[in-house]
Amino acid sequence: MSNIISIVVTIAASLIWGLLLGGISRTVTARIHGRMGPRVTQNFIDVWKLFRKKTSIHHGGMFWMAPMFRITGAICVLLMVPIVIGNSVTWNMSFAGDVFLLIYIMFFGCLGMALGAGNSGHPYAVIAVSRGLAQMSSYELSFSIAVVAIAVGLHTFRIEGIVAAQQAGISSWNIFRFPFASAGALLAFLPMQMAYPFGIVLAPQEIPIGPPTEYSSRFLSLMFSGRALFGVAKLVLFVSLLFGGASSWLSLFVKTFLLYMYPVVVSSVFPRFRTEQSIRFLWFVPTTLALVDLVRVML
């Protein structure tokens, strides 16, 4: 029972935290640009407003189901990661799989999203998907090398195991033990968060908001929520993998907030790559970094 409560609480808290982080990032970006920006709570208002819309359209079954795929993928990732180290109730479903499962289940939402975009029949949406998949296949390379390097280095594929191995002080954090792999993973984190210079998927000037171009009303609301949840899930995952996990709720919030700010800040000062530039950069720079640690581990 406590497990189910924990799951519900995890989802609700992550949703709120995710939407809030989104609002903060909008404000921060605006301030860097010298604007006031919207309110911090603007994202909550958007989601609610969209959810309440009376008229909505759809383009077919996959269009209909795509947001559900999206949110399912996000929640699954979230539930597979232990949230707070000390509190095993918040480990949710993480017993059911290891990092491999995590890596692959992250695609669940992406694929659903892509299918919805495809079903919408809008060329921009599909162009964005084509770019997104191309880019994803590139950053997943460095990300998975980094994860494998860390997991092999620590002799476990289980997230709990990886987190547990980092509990001996800050110096035992993987970001210090595996600096190159971490650098690679952190570089891969930027495109994961669609941050500039890798923001080719949502590129508003070229293909207005990308895959969800055709989405509106309740579907869009679900999609926003999914994105927020997925964001938090990724943050928790990165914190667990690289930054020693969260020993308490407070450290969780602090660590995820700081980690979240990293792409926001980077994003607002960089221009955008062209697609092939982005792909090539991701193939060579972060991959090489992650490989260094992999070789170290193998030796």
Place this chain on the structure above:
Amino acid sequence: MVKALAVFLPLLGAFVNAWLPSKSPRASRFVSYVVLVAGLLASVVLSIRLDAWDLKNLSDSVILSTGVGAPPLSINLEITAGGILAAVAMYAATIFSLHRFARTTPKSQPLILALLTASLGLIYSTDIFNSFVFLEIGSISTIGLTAACKCGSRWEAAIKAALVSGLVTILYLLAVATLYRSTGMLTLEALGLLSGGSAILVSILLLTVIVTEIKAFPLAGWGLDFYQGASSVVAGLYSATWSLAVLLWAAKVLPLLPIGNPIIYAWIGAAGLVFSQLAGLRASSSGRIMGYSTSAYASLLLVAAGTTTGSFYTQTVIVLMVFSSLAKFSLFMLGNPEKSDKWSGFGTIIFLVPVLLLAGIPPLPVFWAKFAFLAHLASNFPVIFYTVLTGLMLEAVYLFRFWSQRSERTNETNPYKPSAVSAVLIILLAGIWITKLSWGALDFSGAIIASSALRNVFHSLFAIGTLLCLPGVFKRIGREKNYWFWLLISGAALTILPAAGNGITFYLLWEFSAFAAVIAVSKGVRASRGTFWFAVFASLSGYLLLAGILLSGGSFAIAGLPAVLLTLAALVKMGQFGTHLWNVKAYPAAPGTIPAFLSGTSSKASVLLLVAVALSSTGGSLPWGRVIAWIGALTALTGAVLAAMAPDYKKMLAHASVSQLGYILMGLGLASILGWTAAFYHTIHHLIFKMALFLGAAGVLYRTGTSEFNNLGGLVKKMPWTFAFTLISVISFASIPPLAGFGSKWLLYNGLVEQGWLPVMIVGMFASVVAFLYSFRLLHGVFLGQLSPRNAHAKEAPLPLLIPQAILAVAIMVLGFKPTLLLNFLVPAIDAIPGLSGLAPIIQGDMVLTTMGTWNAWMVGLMVMGIFGFAFVFYWISGHKPKYVGQLDIGFAGEIPPSADEIHYSNNFFRPYKRALAFLPNINAEKIFSGVNKTFGMLGDAVRALFTGDGRTYLAHSLLFLLLLFVFLNGGM
């Protein structure tokens, strides 16, 4: 009396016919048929009396003595059992072809009968001068028939034959004079009495005569020109009678020549085989191709004469020569390819059977002889074995090209020419007969794969895979022809394959299945290129398999080189390591459900082979397992990239298939329990999803008639079920939990990490991510996006295609949620194999544990389905129902989009990715293979420059050959 009738009846007929045709063509034809049929009956009676049909004692004979007294005073004809079999074939061929001559040139009947007489006399003759007389009758009749036929180059063909026959006469008579002066006798046995200088002289003279007459390289020039220039009917009759007789006569004389060590024949033959077949690659006219094939068999005869003796020699020669001659006969009887046609149904088979026979494919008669012969070579003369095998492979290439080009042409020629049909029937019957005789060599005890559990896995995979392809066989589109029979044959052979207990059984079933599949592919529309490549690679893999089996002494108890060859055979069959060319060519060309069968089911035969090799060499480890794993990983990656770029649905699936097979290699290469579990799991999984995908593709093709992405899209509205099943398969092969595909990756990665093969694993992981590219491309390109007006009429795929997909989709779900059902069976079976390293995964309920990882598929499945179901139901029941809008009703800058086709983003889908890859050198398999092709072509051109077309050059060849032999023999003494 019967003896005399069997030999001399045609002669009487010839004499009678010299008078009759001008009187009454009818009567003369009647006389010809009567003497031929009577002679045939007499020969059959003799053959039964000699017990020739069990092919055991082919040297048994009856003597037909002539003249006064006994040899050496008079001449005997020795009717051997082997000879009488050839005679039956000659009679039959003459009977079959007579109506063609009787209709066009009735006056040529005496010549035909004289030719037959000469052929019979030559194979029976035991006297060297008597042979000469028959040789001359044969040459003259041939020249006469050629000059009288109705084709443009007849004079030239005839004059070249005449030139060569003139030279042969001179050389032969010199040999006769030398022989008589030295020994005082003219029987063939007298050759053995020669010694010293005259022995050498007679040997080189006769050997030159023989090599020239049987048209073996390098003295084949005139024969090639002759086959090219003569009309097909004449060439056909010639090859079934005279050419065969000369070959058998040569087979009789060669062992008697006082040449010292007969291995020199084998060397002339083996080298000649390779060179002539190289040149054959460049031949384009069908007559010339047959000429090169004749040359190949002549060279084989030389090899046999040099390496075998006794009844084995006789058997090999008789079976090889008689049936190859019949095959050439039926090919020629089908007419000129330049006027020939794309035949339907059995027409193609009538054409194909002889081609397959010449290429030595089971169960056609030549197969058994070739197998035994090559086995003998492999164990005694390895270098000659390799040379011969190379030559045969080259021959297979041009034969299949010949077939594919020829079956492509169109016209109204009737393939059911009685002559050709009857010859093919005889070949088939003989195939059954010889197969029955050789049946004892087969072994179905399953000894190759000792573990019955693993054997059963393969048995059921092959059976189920074939069965699921069957319902859809009648849903053919356009001009696709009926292929169900060949599918069934191929599938049946595969299903038996795991039970094979020895090498020959395995090889037989393997080839049987492969070439039934080749025929099935050829039934497609414009399938000739695809079939050609398929056939070439199938025979390449077949020859590698053969070499591996034979070098390991006919069994699978092997290590070292044979194991490597067998492994290569499997890799070629899988399309790994650059050989994917055939998959990419054959799958799109193949009709209906055949690609599903090939990719899903048939490709697993190579997995079986690898498993067999691994089990029999060193207990589970493949030779160079790490290399194989790397090959698998790199193929997985390149295959995935190529699949993402493919412009065609079926082509993409072909690339994807090759790519996915790479994972099986990685698992098998590991030689650990986890690796093998992963390999078997993925084998099963690959069968399921790839069949579902290809069956879906078959449905799409059936309804839309196209498989190009540019013409597809938006079909989800028309074919929702096909889409659903395809989606499930795609999610599965993209390894996304909770469907079955994740399991194979999880097991594989755990295995790779356990053995520390991290670089392989990284490449594999990268490949699996690239797989997302093509998986989305596949779904979008066909089912999503805008529906083209072209396909507005499309309907859901027919049920015979849909139901198997549904079954497979359910299997994916079940395997995805409850992989332990399978693992509980697989893991103990694999754990029981001795020699595999690593630890077995531990299965606790739904939980699977390795030393480093955990996986609870059931919980993951519940979680995903729970959350998805909750969101779905919540959205379904709450709030306002969304309204469906048309496909053109999209946000398009406030305008109405022009047309569905223009806004469907499909062309050059992953262009940025391609651009990002631009730094790589642009290598592709097709270029490499066309480079290989070009190189071989250049070599072939260099060789065939020898055959200048000038008759005198051919004479010079013969004389130079004679001089070289002289130098060689004197140097060797």
Place this chain on the structure above:
Amino acid sequence: MNAQSLFYWSLAVTALGLVLIGLWGVLTRKNILRIALAFTLADTGVNLILVWSGFLPGRSAPIVDSSVSSMVDPLPQALVLTSIVIGVAVAALFVVVGVLAARKSGSADVRRMKELKW
């Protein structure tokens, strides 16, 4: 080497010479009819060799009317009879085909009969 043996071997050399001249002609002449002629020459030479192989100087034809010991070998004579007839037959056909081939290609030059090659 006595006179008889010199005579005996000079016959052989002559015959061989005919064969070789014929072969040389076959290899080098361009005109198809000359090639036919060269073949006939070589054929004659071979036939002589054949006869020679059973020949013994000073002996008579193998017809039984005197003592057996003074006969030459009958077999080569029988063979050569056959061989001559065959030579005639071949030459007859060769000439016909040669003439017709020449007519087709417009000249008797054997080098121009190279439609079929490689």
Place this chain on the structure above:
Amino acid sequence: MIRTIVGLIIVLALSVVVISSVPDYSLPSGLQGVGQDYTERGVNDTGSVNLVTAVVVAYRGLDTLGEVVVLFSASTAVVLVLTLVPMGANPTPSSSIVAFTSGVLPGSIVLFGIYIITHGHLSPGGGFPGGAVVASAFLLVMLGSNKIPGKSKLLASIESLAGVTFGLLGFWGMMMFGQFLNNMVLPAGSPGKLFSAGIIPLISLVIGAKVASELSGVFSSYRKAGGDE
């Protein structure tokens, strides 16, 4: 030029080959092998005084049958091939000498030929030479005539009949003695007589007829296919 030299080299090399394989340059002392046997048993076995004929027709009768077939095939082939090409133009008239001779000589030539054929087992000669002599008479007639010879059914009939007879004689031996072309199906008679030597005279006759008709057929075909068009 190159061809001439290469041809020369080949031919010289061939002569070296042949000469080098001669073991010694002595005279053979006497008959050897089957030659000796023939001279010893020939008359007894066959009844033919002419041993060459005995070998040709009796001992190696199969060769002779084959030889007949060779000639037969060649003539059939020539006739067959030449019927496929256009007929020649009218020949130029022959000179009066030829015309006259062709009227006078043929009779005696044919007579001579028949003599040679029928005495093949007694004196030099036999079916082949005799047949050729008879054919030369035909040739002479043809040369002397100004007409192109028409189809001769007679020739074809003789040819066919002779061939069939030859074959049947072979089968006769097969039936009587189990040996194809056995000579002794007719009595050997006393050597040196015209009606002796078994079936040898019969076969000589058959061969003579056949050779004569075939060669004549070839000549007439040549004559018919004269023109250049």
